[in-house]
Amino acid sequence: MTPDAAPETPLHYLSIRELGARYRRRELSPVEVTRAILARAEALAGRLNAFITITADEALHDAEQAERSFAAGANFGPLHGVPISLKDLYLTRGVRTTGGSNILADWIPDRESAVGEKLRRAGAIVVGKNNLHEFAFGATNENPHYGPARNPWDVERITGGSSGGSAAAVAAGMGYASLGSDTGGSIRLPAALCGVVGHKPTYGLVSRYGILPLSWSLDHAGPLARTVEDVAFVMNAIVGHDSRDPASVRRVAQDLVGGLDGRVGGLRIGLLREYMGADVAPEVAAAVREAAATLEGLGASVDEVSIPEVEQAGGASIGILYPEAAAVHEAWLNDRADEYGADVRGRLEQGARLTGVQYLKAQRARRALTERFATVFRRYDLIATPTVPILAPTIPESRGDVARAALLGYTRLFNVLGLPACSVPCGFSEVGLPIGLQLVGPAFEDATVLRAAHAYERQAGLTTRRPLL
Amino acid sequence: MGQPTPASPSPAELSPVAAQVTSSGAAAPADNRAFAAVVATIDRLDALGLVDERGLSLVEPATTFEPAP
Numbered sequence: 036m037t038p039d040a041a042p043e044t045p046l047h048y049l050s051i052r053e054l055g056a057r058y059r060r061r062e063l064s065p066v067e068v069t070r071a072i073l074a075r076a077e078a079l080a081g082r083l084n085a086f087i088t089i090t091a092d093e094a095l096h097d098a099e100q101a102e103r104s105f106a107a108g109a110n111f112g113p114l115h116g117v118p119i120s121l122k123d124l125y126l127t128r129g130v131r132t133t134g135g136s137n138i139l140a141d142w143i144p145d146r147e148s149a150v151g152e153k154l155r156r157a158g159a160i161v162v163g164k165n166n167l168h169e170f171a172f173g174a175t176n177e178n179p180h181y182g183p184a185r186n187p188w189d190v191e192r193i194t195g196g197s198s199g200g201s202a203a204a205v206a207a208g209m210g211y212a213s214l215g216s217d218t219g220g221s222i223r224l225p226a227a228l229c230g231v232v233g234h235k236p237t238y239g240l241v242s243r244y245g246i247l248p249l250s251w252s253l254d255h256a257g258p259l260a261r262t263v264e265d266v267a268f269v270m271n272a273i274v275g276h277d278s279r280d281p282a283s284v285r286r287v288a289q290d291l292v293g294g295l296d297g298r299v300g301g302l303r304i305g306l307l308r309e310y311m312g313a314d315v316a317p318e319v320a321a322a323v324r325e326a327a328a329t330l331e332g333l334g335a336s337v338d339e340v341s342i343p344e345v346e347q348a349g350g351a352s353i354g355i356l357y358p359e360a361a362a363v364h365e366a367w368l369n370d371r372a373d374e375y376g377a378d379v380r381g382r383l384e385q386g387a388r389l390t391g392v393q394y395l396k397a398q399r400a401r402r403a404l405t406e407r408f409a410t411v412f413r414r415y416d417l418i419a420t421p422t423v424p425i426l427a428p429t430i431p432e433s434r435g436d437v438a439r440a441a442l443l444g445y446t447r448l449f450n451v452l453g454l455p456a457c458s459v460p461c462g463f464s465e466v467g468l469p470i471g472l473q474l475v476g477p478a479f480e481d482a483t484v485l486r487a488a489h490a491y492e493r494q495a496g497l498t499t500r501r502p503l504l
Numbered sequence: 505m506g507q508p509t510p511a512s513p514s515p516a517e518l519s520p521v522a523a524q525v526t527s528s529g530a531a532a533p534a535d536n537r538a539f540a541a542v543v544a545t546i547d548r549l550d551a552l553g554l555v556d557e558r559g560l561s562l563v564e565p566a567t568t569f570e571p572a573p
Contacts, residue, residue: 344552346551347548347549347551347552349545350545350546350547350548350549351549353542353545353546354545354546354549357542381535381538384535385535385538385539385542388539389542389543389546393543393546395565396546396549396550396554397546397549398565398566399549399554399561399563399564399565399566400549400552400554400563401565401566402563402564402565402566403552403553403554403563404552405566
């Protein structure tokens with residue numbers, strides 16, 4: 036378990052466990068904490084641009100309700116009274132949901148996402164809607180309509196995307212968790228570049244109902260938070276079958292928090308050779324190798340594994356993502372194309388030009404890759420890679436083809452495969468930019484992925500380092 | 505028989521989206537280069553052994569997707 040916070044830990048950087056403990060001891064109240072988080076979000080809005088909408092009135096109303104519940108002796112669980120935020124791709128009843136777009140700039144949905152419903156039932160308090168790459172279709176979070184989300188570790192650099200506002204909000208203490216979406220790495224990439232934890236669950240484990248789709252067979256919903264335990268608290272609240280999401284699976288939910296302290300010794304971890312080559316920045320490679328050594332020190336076995344087929348991940352991902360996204364956006368692309376940002380419009384138009392044969396080739400590749408990984412996971416419990424092979428580029432640098440290709444290069448394969456994948460901070464560059472380790476498990480082994488990430492995180496001791504803001 | 509073969513529909517007839525792409529003026533060459541790169545990336549998927557040396561298709565698409573447990 037996460038040790039109790041040091042007395043000097045600022046309120047906005049407490050762990051979810053510690054926040055709950057202080058609520059129960061009546062040392063803090065949900066209204067007091069929500070006010071503090073809202074004040075911080077307002078104060079940092081200009082520097083980080085992590086929110087498109089801050090829902091102060093609704094949050095304070097919910098906080099007052101939570102406070103009354105606590106006073107009456109009720110406790111809805113670990114998220115009761117905990118301020119969080121939602122990527123502005125999640126539908127929110129009565130609160131505008133833009134998708135980071137101009138097209139939906141004034142849309143106020145009449146329904147809530149399944150994840151939002153579950154979190155509200157668990158007592159979480161939504162303080163706002165996070166900035167994102169337009170319609171989640173990009174890796175930089177340079178949004179032409181709402182401005183770029185900025186990296187708390189260096190505001191001249193990108194957060195990564197598409198859940199960049201979520202990562203910035205969590206890293207900067209503007210909430211204790213945020214919910215993102217991940218179609219090619221959009222939870223893990225910004226988590227890595229902003230120094231927080233991001234988990235893409237197994238496909239089907241978390242309902243996408245009420246989240247604007249990008250690519251039906253690649254979209255995943257999941258949390259970002261400052262520690263693996265905090266991620267697990269959110270996961271416990273949001274997993275479960277939902278008949279409104281056709282991909283949702285029926286499985287008995289595991290207690291992902293309770294499983295965190297299980298054994299790591301004996302786990303067989305494969306460090307993916309193809310993702311540790313010359314394309315990886317030296318500081319990233321060094322941090323990931325050190326993380327592998329740390330896991331070995333905890334009793335896991337780590338050796339390099341070569342899976343040459345992963346070089347085809349880009350084709351499989353693009354060949355599925357682009358046509359599915361073009362299908363999702365068909366009506367707007369025909370009638371309102373000028374309202375998209377140039378980069379998103381360009382990708383959608385490319386998707387519309389791809390043929391059915393090309394789409395099916397990518398789906399055949401998906402099957403071939405899935406079968407290949409089934410054999411890999413007979414030998415290994417987990418695969419380890421850098422989450423991102425480069426450090427966070429500056430906003431202008433991120434517009435280059437090389438940076439764009441690198442950003443999602445090591446994450447999108449695991450959307451094609453639908454496998455659980457977690458990015459956990461594993462170091463900092465010389466200039467203080469965060470580096471992420473990606474741990475990937477077999478389908479529905481989210482508990483194993485999070486257990487290893489948690490053990491590593493505790494041993495590495497990086498969770499107390501904060502951006503200077 | 506004897507009837508003229510109808511001309512293939514133009515991209516504009518098939519899709520207004522395609523029409524925008526092909527009539528996008530000065531940006532078209534760059535768009536086409538980007539699109540060619542996308543197509544080449546997908547073409548390379550044959551390296552996964554999707555067809556044998558005779559061109560026989562060996563792997564079915566993952567049409568209903570659920571990750572294998």
